[in-house]
Amino acid sequence: MLKLLILDRDGVINYDSDAYIKSVAEWIPLPGSIEAIAQLSKAGWTVAIATNQSGIARGYYDLATLDAMHARLRMLVAEQGGEVGLVVYCPHGPDEGCACRKPKPGMLKTIAEHYKVPLAGIWFVGDSLGDLEAAKAVDSQPVLVKTGKGEKTQAKNLPVGTLIFDDLAAVAAELINN
Numbered sequence: 001m002l003k004l005l006i007l008d009r010d011g012v013i014n015y016d017s018d019a020y021i022k023s024v025a026e027w028i029p030l031p032g033s034i035e036a037i038a039q040l041s042k043a044g045w046t047v048a049i050a051t052n053q054s055g056i057a058r059g060y061y062d063l064a065t066l067d068a069m070h071a072r073l074r075m076l077v078a079e080q081g082g083e084v085g086l087v088v089y090c091p092h093g094p095d096e097g098c099a100c101r102k103p104k105p106g107m108l109k110t111i112a113e114h115y116k117v118p119l120a121g122i123w124f125v126g127d128s129l130g131d132l133e134a135a136k137a138v139d140s141q142p143v144l145v146k147t148g149k150g151e152k153t154q155a156k157n158l159p160v161g162t163l164i165f166d167d168l169a170a171v172a173a174e175l176i177n178n
């Protein structure tokens with residue numbers, strides 16, 4: 001069966017900001033994250049991304065800018081011999097009642113349907129409580145990293161069974177070496 005790993009973006013792959021990541025220049029990979037994705041990819045993992053991007057609805061940046069961030073991510077991973085799978089984003093604001101904004105699991109379902117795999121047990125790596133709750137909602141494995149908002153999230157009431165790692169590189173090491 002396909003080895004699928006789903007990642008949150010801001011605070012997991014790249015630095016996050018309370019002012020949102022509004023440009024390619026502000027989109028800065030966290031240490032080891034690009035290498036981690038490339039190593040996972042080269043070890044046979046399909047790495048997909050599910051990211052809330054309410055900054056679109058708020059008018060902070062446009063879809064072309066968002067796509068440029070993801071093109072840069074793909075280029076950096078490709079430079080290391082790996083590849084990034086499907087990137088799904090929620091462009092909506094918190095009050096729009098969409099089905100895709102985490103903690104709703106809509107984006108996880110979209111990714112699973114794309115790859116035709118069940119979501120049960122699939123690791124979803126995030127830094128916010130909403131990421132972990134989205135995973136729990138579809139019986140995926142919630143995985144918290146301490147980067148981005150992760151340390152603050154760790155102090156909250158986490159879904160039962162949440163796994164905790166320092167960063168994406170540690171998650172990759174666990175998956176590749178076990």
Ligand SMILES: O=P(O)(O)OC[C@@H](O)[C@H]1O[C@@H](OP(=O)(O)O)[C@@H](O)[C@@H](O)[C@@H]1O
Pocket residue numbers: 008009010011016017018019020021050051052053054055094128
């Ligand atoms: O972590 P992912 O899902 O990749 O993306 C999170 C971002 O969309 C932004 O989400 C916002 O939350 P609100 O959307 O304003 O509630 C804030 O937390 C920002 O700091 C953050 O950059």
Ligand SMILES: [Mg+2]
Pocket residue numbers: 008009010011012016126127128148
């Ligand atoms: Mg995040």
Ligand SMILES: [Zn+2]
Pocket residue numbers: 089090091092098099100101
């Ligand atoms: Zn949405």
